[in-house]
Amino acid sequence: MLTLCGFSASNYYNKVKLALLEKGVPFEEKQVWTDRSPALLEKSPLGKVPFFEIDGKTLFESQVMLDYVESAYPQKPLIPSNPYEAARIRQLIQFMELHLELVARELYFEAFFGGKIADDVKVRVQKQLKRNIAAFGQIANFSPYIAGSEFTMADCAATVHLPLIGMATKAIYGEDMMAAYPVRDYMKLVGERPTVKKVTEDRKANAAELAERIKSRS
Numbered sequence: 001m002l003t004l005c006g007f008s009a010s011n012y013y014n015k016v017k018l019a020l021l022e023k024g025v026p027f028e029e030k031q032v033w034t035d036r037s038p039a040l041l042e043k044s045p046l047g048k049v050p051f052f053e054i055d056g057k058t059l060f061e062s063q064v065m066l067d068y069v070e071s072a073y074p075q076k077p078l079i080p081s082n083p084y085e086a087a088r089i090r091q092l093i094q095f096m097e098l099h100l101e102l103v104a105r106e107l108y109f110e111a112f113f114g115g116k117i118a119d120d121v122k123v124r125v126q127k128q129l130k131r132n133i134a135a136f137g138q139i140a141n142f143s144p145y146i147a148g149s150e151f152t153m154a155d156c157a158a159t160v161h162l163p164l165i166g167m168a169t170k171a172i173y174g175e176d177m178m179a180a181y182p183v184r185d186y187m188k189l190v191g192e193r194p195t196v197k198k199v200t201e202d203r204k205a206n207a208a209e210l211a212e213r214i215k216s217r218s
């Protein structure tokens, strides 16, 4: 049995959960917080979630997990069979995670959890995001899905990451830096899927608990 470990308010956890739900792969969920305990570090060396437990073995890094799921459960593919087209989907995911989400992540502590981040960090992140968000237009499609006409694993990533970037920049800079893109329409479209509805419900139910944990740690 496949066990997805992490917590429902995590965007990376939800990227994997969405793919599993879309493909109809049976799995269990185990709530694991990122507490840096030795038990966690043994399974995920940086203490990050999500990770899989698979018959006593583990696997971490959400994209690796998605690729594992895709080859272990080829039903209802979330990636094209053409190698170039498949690489383009992975390219889009990597771009969103490395150049958008990971950059915007530095803002989350203040944007979502009542913390404070330094002004120089805000200036640096804004500059990076401006360039990266503009470049995103060259590869994002939104017609209607993020990579084109089919819902792919890139949508599992876009659905959970893109709204966060818009919300974080709005909270910190007073401007939604993703506003040039039809993220709202896109979220409306994907939000009609039962899989996305389920992930959203679970995320909302878990969000307050996460906020409380972060507040008590700071």
Ligand SMILES: N[C@@H](CCC(=O)N[C@@H](CS)C(=O)NCC(=O)O)C(=O)O
Pocket: 010, 011, 012, 013, 034, 046, 047, 048, 049, 050, 060, 061, 062, 063
């Ligand atoms: N590259 C990782 C990123 C995972 C990640 O950053 N997860 C967050 C939760 S959304 C986390 O574990 N944060 C705790 C930490 O970085 O210590 C992946 O794709 O799985």
